[in-house]
Amino acid sequence: MKKIAITGILAMCALTAQGQYKQIDMTVFGMDCPPCAFAIRLSMKNVRGVSGVDVDLNKGLVTIKLTARSTAELRQFNEAVEKNGFAHQDADVLAEGVLSGLPTAPLLQVTGTNDRYALVPFAQGVDVTALLGKLVIIQGVLPQSPRGKVPVVLRYKTIAVSK
Amino acid sequence: MFFYGRQIPHATYAYRMCNAYAYAKSRWRPLDTSSGYITSLAESEGEDEVAGQRGNARFRSTRDLIEKAWTRFALFCLCSMVVSSSAYAADHSPLFSYATPVNAKGEFSFDTGLFGRTGSEGTQFSTGSGFGYGLRPHVTLNAFLPAMFGTGNLPESRIISGSEWATGASWRFLDSGRGVGRRLESTASLSAVAPGPQSATGVLGNLHRAPGVAGSLAAGMTSRSQYLWVGSGYTRFAEASHDRRPDTTSWSVAYGYRPSKLRRGVDQWDYRGFVELTGEHTGGVKTGGTILPNSSSTTVWLGPSVLGIFEEFAVEAGVQGPIIRDESDVIYGRERIRFGINLSYLKYSSRSHSR
Secondary structure, three states: OHHHHHHHHHHHHHHHHOOOEEEEEEEEEOOOOHHHHHHHHHHHHOOOOEEEEEEEOOOOEEEEEEOOOOOOOHHHHHHHHHHOOOEEEEEEEEEEEEEEEOOOOEEEEEOOOOOEEEEEEOOOOOOOHHHOOOEEEEEEEEOOOOOOOOOOEEEEEEEEEOO | OOOHHHOOOOOOOHHHHHHHHHHHHHHHHHHHOOOHHHHHHHHHOOOOHHHHHHHHHHHHHHHHHHHHHHHHHHHHHHHHHHHHHHOOEOOOOOOOOOOOOOOOOOOEEEEEEEEEEEEOOEEEEEEEEEEEEEEEOOEEEEEEEEEEEEOOOOOOOOOOOOOEEEEEEEEEEEEEEEEOOEEEEEEEEEEEEEEOOOOOOHHHHOOOOOOEEEEEEEEEEEOOOEEEEEEEEEEEEOOEOOEEOOOEEEEEEEEEEOOHHHOOOOOOOEEEEEEEEEEEEEOOOEEOOEEOOOOOEEEEEEEEEEEEEEOOEEEEEEEEEEEEEEOOOOOOOOEEEEEEEEEEEEEOOOOOOOO
């Protein structure tokens, strides 16, 4: 019993300590020149857990790479965009989290963060029943959210048990 | 526009201090002759002893004026150097025109530039430092500290920075991200303008100076390839002892273009060119309760400018020539060319408010 309890505690610690957004590719509207990009890059780099930020001005794309133990939340990146006067759009994310909810209405709790999304598949016919309660790695799109808000839905493209 | 790209119109009257210096210098020159300045001034005032004594007193005050002015200028330059070593700024607006950019939240900017005006009665230089702080993502607080030097006698301008202290705020009340690199935005500014430490001579130099208020409105669109801004500003000064400096209305249109080969990444120099059309109308000068005849002026200027940006740094240079000139050559000199160089350095806020 004692061994089970210790194993459980260690497992919980592992879950909360792991970095959960692996990469975020955020489209940002309004960046026309290097100072715009430079300001956003600096703001995002200063978010704890960010290992690198690349900005492609011609595509309006901000690529955020996170460390393995990052606890950064999407709200922080949205705020970094907003405080520089720009508009965040859709974001492609690669994230790790625990799947919960119902087979017809699964939820993803991004571990290490407070971010929680209702999962909607890009394509029909994906059965996530076997993945419920498991740690999964997921790739998908977070749609644009209003200023000061974060999306509630994640449209996932791929989902698999995390190794 | 230098500093006012961040939406505080140029506190101009750049020539005023230059006029002060020129005026003082012209009165000082006789001191170099054997007869001396006192004799010269006394002759012009009737060759009596009283006039000579009066001239002596005026000579002292003139020399004091020059010494004070240059001392202040030296102090200003020193302060600017001290400030620039710890402050940052950047500006990505046209050099002479009104534009919409404001600072990001928590962003501190520092601009400094050198502007010149050449006319039939000499060349005037003005310099100034602009400070901006992004209070909110679309609200920036501004302050402007001017300095002037050189000689010349030219009409008033609000496009070129001058001797007026100014402080105020800019509010980007419309900000619409329309696509990758594209924005549609409008910014309004309001600032208080106060007489600076440097006084003027000539027509404006005889006036009692009073504070004023300046407002402007600018709108425009940006993209990775093209820019277009239109703007207008108005400045009005209060009356002091039946004197009032002229109201000034300024307007501008600026078109910018960045060639495809120069649409590069964050870590490379970014260049763009502008064509700037600016215009100004100054009202009549009120002195002793009456408007001085032919003291109003209307001018329109056109010219190119080039802006280069690398990360936090920006350098910009431009030149303008008159295409419409309606002003009295008797009261003002004939202005032929305007030019400017602006340097910017910007301290971006790296603070994350939600860490």
